[in-house]
Amino acid sequence: MSLESFTYDWPRPAVTVDCVVFGLGLDGMSVLLVRRGEEPFKGSWALPGGFVREEERLEDAARRELVEETGITLSFLEQLYTFGAPERDPRGRVITVAFYALVQELEQPPLVATGDAAEAQWFTEHKLPKLAFDHASILKLARTRLQGKVSWQPIGFDLLPRLFTLSALQRLYEVVLKRPLDKRNFRRKVLALGLLVETDQLRRGPGRPAKLYRFDKEAYARAEAEGFVFEL
Amino acid sequence: MSLESFTYDWPRPAVTVDCVVFGLGLDGMSVLLVRRGEEPFKGSWALPGGFVREEERLEDAARRELVEETGITLSFLEQLYTFGAPERDPRGRVITVAFYALVQELEQPPLVATGDAAEAQWFTEHKLPKLAFDHASILKLARTRLQGKVSWQPIGFDLLPRLFTLSALQRLYEVVLKRPLDKRNFRRKVLALGLLVETDQLRRGPGRPAKLYRFDKEAYARAEAEGFVFEL
DNA sequence: TCAAAAGTGTTTCGGGTACACCCATGT
DNA sequence: ACATGGGTGTACCCGAAACACTTTTGA
Helix, strand or coil: CCHHHHCCCCCCCEEEEEEEEEEEECCEEEEEEEEECCCCCCCCEECCEEECCCCCCHHHHHHHHHHHHHCCCCCEEEEEEEECCCCCCCCCCEEEEEEEEECCCCCCCCCCCCCCEEEEEEEECCCCCCECCCHHHHHHHHHHHHHHHHCCCCCHHHHCCCCECHHHHHHHHHHHHCCCCCHHHHHHHHHHCCCEEEEEEEECCCCCCEEEEEECHHHHHHHHHCCCCCCC | CCHHHHCCCCCCCEEEEEEEEEEECCCCEEEEEEEECCCCCCCCEECCEEECCCCCCHHHHHHHHHHHHHCCCCCEEEEEEEECCCCCCCCCCEEEEEEEEECCCCCCCCCCCCCCEEEEEEEECCCCCCECCCHHHHHHHHHHHHHHHCCCCCCHHHHCCCCECHHHHHHHHHHHHCCCCCHHHHHHHHHHCCCEEEEEEEECCCCCCEEEEEECHHHHHHHHHCCCCCCC
């Protein structure tokens, strides 16, 4: 019996991927949005995303659409949730697999906007425009997930440059968790993890120079393999 | 401009839902499987599931397929993850939105097997058969999620009958978390939550009769609204 | 010399864990 | 009377939280 004889004839929804890309802004988290160049919702802001190709893994589709529409490079990408309400797209049944992603620096090569996107831009989470489709709920869910995940998985480092100060790390956690943290407790705890490597570099600027640290990915991989849980 | 003019012409994968249904067995968790009545993998055990209909929400599809194939009633259902590897189904591109679900008692009306399923049966997690497609990974992920979620969301009660003893609750947590718990500490902690209501009923059997409790859903809803987090 | 940010220890409190015996019933 | 599971209190320990001043640099 050939494989062809198994082939389904079934109502097939369209399948897209959409991506919530977070960056660390000066004023809270930032989210990358694109202005739609096509109907429906032409001219509205929306999450970057698009159709999944025939032989493409879902995550690859998300990465590809992001490069196509914004030219950005991700340091973290994970599936978020699949949204499939029948009425979520006026064109008909479109199921979208949503992802959320982190980038290390907002100042990547200036955002390009191509593909379906007419424009790409960072928005701080406090001044978001109306979003197309059900993208506002997707974004909300992604923000919640980020907040929940950051304290028990070391994904925060994906929002910082490779070398960072402890104060920068603390600011990051304060922004993501939406609450102030005690400086001394934070430093003690984060250093006790044994996952930060002190470099001999300094960050200079106003005030006392600060030691720069990097996250020791290998040490984390080893510790994780032995049942260590991150927890911050 | 009419909506029709927006309609996409795009390679459309088939979309299915699959469901990992957990019940509390005598020997650890049990999972509900169906024997496939159709190719591919005809005769193999698989997760219950099937195609999403044109105008159907994903969760509804999962519920419908479960009733169709096994006649079971769920007390909890949540989306798990979407599996979309291009090669996961020999028939072509099939993306499946996986769910996991809990039932309160294994002894529901005797399992019926209809639809695509030739047979439906509970398996303890320790003696699982080979599964069709990538269903083994789906099951594994669901089991991990269950374990992770049970300590900070009161979903464990969805595995017990409405009235239960504290010992039964403890056994449940021990099974799900895969570790022994201290009886006194467990009771203190769980009662301190203030979410259990002592009834005047007793469970009789060998040994001393045990008080029966029920979970106070309303109290939990109220507490949750005020920012309370379950945590056990 | 002043402004700005970095860096540093100790005490207190609460929750987590460990632990062993008596009680009420059915057989 | 004995087997079976139900029910109860205390002591210790460790991690979390609260808290304020000194240091180093650039302007």
